[in-house]
Amino acid sequence: MKIFYYCYGSAHSSVVAACIHLGILPTDRLPSAEEFKRLPHYDKTDSYEIGTPFFMGIDEYGAEIFITGMTGERQLVKKAIYSFLKKCGIDVNDLMMVNALNNVNLKTKIGGFISRRLGLVTIGRPLTIKGIQEKYAGFVTLVENTKREERKRLNKT
Template sequence: MKVIYNCYGSAHSSVLAAAIHTGVLPHERIPTKEEILNVPHYDKTDTEEIGTIYYFGEDELGFKVYIVGMKGSRKIVKRAIFSTLKHLGIARTELILVDTLPYVNNMTLIGGFLSRGLGLISIGRPLTVYGLQRSYNRFVNLVGDVKERLANLQ
């Protein structure tokens, strides 16, 4: 079983969820700005890399965790992923796709646009961190639900 956290640009919310899932970020408290900024891939994905699936790490049960950005084409990208699995003879049940975009607040959206979209990193990056800190517990709950689902599969 593999888990792919997906968002708009694979730079913020999918990275945050994958970091919580793999234990890079804590689940029992809101991380500091520095902890979030030190997460691999955080606010680093360039536009031409969107759509690339990146391996993030492994969780405590041995499940592999990935991230991907899908821009505004989530339905198309998901269809492409699942049709590729079908053609490769891999069951659709071997993969869990988790959309993290619904857990993002406006502060993170604006910061992401400024940082990744306009290249105003010094303004946008701090906004993304602040926004994700404000909605952090929602991400912890999302990851907890995913982990519970994985545990029930064993």
Template sequence: MKVIYNCYGSAHSSVLAAGIHTGIVPDDRVATAEEISNIPHYDRTDTEEIGTVYYFGKDEFGFDVYIMGMKSSPKIVKRALLSNLRIFGIDRTKMILVDTLPYVNNLTRIGGFLSRGLGFVNLGRPLTIYGLQKSYKRFINLVKSVKKRLDHIS
């Protein structure tokens, strides 16, 4: 089974969810700013990398976890991904796509635009982290629901 957490740019919310899922950051408390900023790929994906699937790690079930940005075209990207699976004979049921964008608040959106869109990393990154900390419990619940689905499979 493959889990792909996806968001706008694969720099913030998908990275946080994958970090929680793989145990890089805690799932029993809100991570510190330093813990979040140290997650691999956090606030580092460039615009030209959007659409690339990045391997993130394995979870406790042995399932592979990935991240991917879809910019403002998630339906098109998902359709392309699923059609490629079909073309190459890969079973669609062996993959879970998890949209993390609904869990993002405006602070994270603004910070992400400042950091990744305009290049004001010193201003944007702290805003993204603060915003994610404010909605961290929602991300924990999202990951727990994904793991519950996986637990039924393993």
């Protein structure tokens, strides 16, 4: 099974969701700003990398966890991913696409724009972290629901 957490630019919400899924971030407390800063890919993806799937790790059920950015073209990018994997002989029924962008608030969006688009990381990154911290419980719920669906698909309920 392959699980793709996706968002706009694969720099914030998809990274957080994937890291919760893999146990890199906790589910029982709010991570510190330093914990977010240490995450692989957090607030580091450049515009030219949007659409590139980044492998994040393998979960406890053997699923490969990826992140990807889809800008405003979510349906088009999903269709391209499904089509490519199908042509490579990969069973797309073993694929889960999970939208992590629904848990992003205005602080994270503005911070991401300031950091990634304007290059003002020292201003934008702390704002993204504050926004993610405010919505962190939603990310935990998203991952719990994703894992529940994963177990269901694997008949490990």
